[in-house]
Amino acid sequence: MTHAALVELDSALAARRAAGLARTRRIVEAVDGTHLRIDGRDLVSFASNDYLGLAGDPALAAAARAGIERWGVGAGASHLVSGHTAAHEALEDELAAYVAPCTGARALSFSSGYLANLAILTALVGRGDVIVADRLNHACLNDGAVLARATLARYAHGDAAAAAARLAGSRARRRLIATDAVFSMDGDVAPLPELVALAERHEAWLVVDDAHGFGVLGDGRGSVAHFGLHSPRLVVMGTLGKAAGVAGAFVAAHPTVIETILQTARPYIYTTAAPPLLAEALRAALDAIATGHARRAHLQSLIARFRAGAATLPWRLLPSSTAIQPLVCGDAAHALALSGELAQRGLFVPAIRPPTVPVGTARLRVSLSAAHSRRDVDRLLAALAALAGGVEGARA
Numbered sequence: 467m468t469h470a471a472l473v474e475l476d477s478a479l480a481a482r483r484a485a486g487l488a489r490t491r492r493i494v495e496a497v498d499g500t501h502l503r504i505d506g507r508d509l510v511s512f513a514s515n516d517y518l519g520l521a522g523d524p525a526l527a528a529a530a531r532a533g534i535e536r537w538g539v540g541a542g543a544s545h546l547v548s549g550h551t552a553a554h555e556a557l558e559d560e561l562a563a564y565v566a567p568c569t570g571a572r573a574l575s576f577s578s579g580y581l582a583n584l585a586i587l588t589a590l591v592g593r594g595d596v597i598v599a600d601r602l603n604h605a606c607l608n609d610g611a612v613l614a615r616a617t618l619a620r621y622a623h624g625d626a627a628a629a630a631a632r633l634a635g636s637r638a639r640r641r642l643i644a645t646d647a648v649f650s651m652d653g654d655v656a657p658l659p660e661l662v663a664l665a666e667r668h669e670a671w672l673v674v675d676d677a678h679g680f681g682v683l684g685d686g687r688g689s690v691a692h693f694g695l696h697s698p699r700l701v702v703m704g705t706l707g708k709a710a711g712v713a714g715a716f717v718a719a720h721p722t723v724i725e726t727i728l729q730t731a732r733p734y735i736y737t738t739a740a741p742p743l744l745a746e747a748l749r750a751a752l753d754a755i756a757t758g759h760a761r762r763a764h765l766q767s768l769i770a771r772f773r774a775g776a777a778t779l780p781w782r783l784l785p786s787s788t789a790i791q792p793l794v795c796g797d798a799a800h801a802l803a804l805s806g807e808l809a810q811r812g813l814f815v816p817a818i819r820p821p822t823v824p825v826g827t828a829r830l831r832v833s834l835s836a837a838h839s840r841r842d843v844d845r846l847l848a849a850l851a852a853l854a855g856g857v858e859g860a861r862a
C-alpha cells in the first residue's frame with residue numbers, strides 16, 4: 467500500500483492491536499433469551515443490557531408485527547416533516563406520565579440515546595456556558611458538550627461536593643449538571659438527591675442519563691423515581707434499547723424544555739424518525755415494565771446471589787447494587803484472557819478495556835438479566851472460581 471494516509475491509518479490500527487485494545491465484532495448467529503450462538507457455539511450471555519428479558523418477549527414481537535401491518539417498516543421522514551405518527555405521539559404521552567420528573571412533564575422520543583444526549587445538551591447550553599459533569603459519564607454526554615461548545619468541567623466520580631465546587635467556581639450564565647444515573651461500566655448510582663439540590667441552589671439544569679436505571683430502578687420508573695425526586699430542573703434521558711428491550715430513547719422534562727429541544731436541537735430535527743413499529747413495540751414494553759415486579763424481584767435475587775458468590779474471587783468486585791456487576795482485573799490483556807477462558811466454558815462475559823474505562827481498570831463486565839436462571843449465575847460463579855484457582859496458583 468502506498469497511499470501515505472492509509473499507511474498512517476494502518477500503523478495506528480497496528481499499534482492498537484499491539485496494545486491489546488483492538489475491538490472485534492462477534493457475529494451472533496442465533497438468539498434464544500440469554501443464550502447466543504457465536505461461531506457455532508452456544509454461550510450463556512452476560513453481555514447484554516436486556517435487564518428484564520424483554521428483547522425476546524412475545525408480547526413485544528406481536529406489537530411490532532401489528533405495527534408493521536398498520537404503519538409499514540419505515541417512518542419515511544423526520545419528526546418535524548411527516549415521520550411523527552400517532553404511535554410515536556402515544557408512546558411519548560405514556561412515557562411522560564410514567565417517568566413524570568415534574569408536574570405536567572412532556573416526553574420526546576429519539577432513535578437512540580446517543581442522539582438524545584446530543585440534543586439535550588445542545589438545546590440547553592452553548593458557547594460560554596458550563597456543563598458540570600461526572601468524570602465517569604457515558605461518552606455521549608461528553609460528546610454533547612463538545613457539540614454544544616460549552617465548557618466541560620468534570621468532577622470526581624460520584625462526588626456531589628466536588629460538583630458544588632465546580633458550580634461555585636463558574637461564572638457562566640447557563641449551567642448544567644450532567645450525570646449517568648447508573649454508571650454503565652461500574653454499576654453504581656449517582657448521588658441524585660444531592661445533585662438536584664445543587665441544581666436548584668445554582669439555578670442549573672440536572673440532566674440524568676438513566677440508560678441503565680429506567681425499567682429497573684424505582685419499580686420500573688427509573689432512578690429519579692427511585693429517589694422520589696420531582697423538579698422542573700430535572701431533564702431525564704432514558705434509553706429504550708436496554709431494559710425496554712427494543713431501541714431508541716426518550717427525554718422527559720418540563721414542557722418548555724421539551725418544546726425547546728423540539729424547536730432547536732439539530733440532533734432531533736435533522737434525522738429520520740424511528741420506525742413506528744418500534745413505537746408500537748415500545749408501548750407493549752412499557753406495559754411489561756409497569757407490571758414487571760416479578761421480573762425485577764428475580765433480577766434482584768440474581769444480583770444478591772452473584773455478589774455473595776463473587777466476594778471471594780481475586781478480582782475487585784465493584785460496589786454495585788444494580789444489574790451491572792464489574793470485576794476489575796486491571797490489565798487489559800488479563801481481562802481479555804479471562805473473557806476468552808470463560809467463552810471456552812460456554813459463558814460470554816465481555817472484557818471492557820480503555821478508553822471505555824480508565825487505564826489500569828480493565829474489567830469483566832457481568833451484566834445480569836431477569837432472563838437468567840439461578841443455574842446460569844451458579845455456572846458463571848463456578849467458572850470464575852476455577853479461573854481464580856489458576857490466578858492464585860500463578861501468584862503462589
Ligand SMILES: Cc1ncc(COP(=O)(O)O)c(C=O)c1O
Pocket residue numbers: 577578579580581604606646650675677678705706707714715
Ligand atoms: C449511560 C448511557 N447513555 C447513553 C447510551 C446510548 O444509548 P443508545 O445505545 O440508545 O444510543 C448508552 C449506551 O448505549 C449508555 O450506556
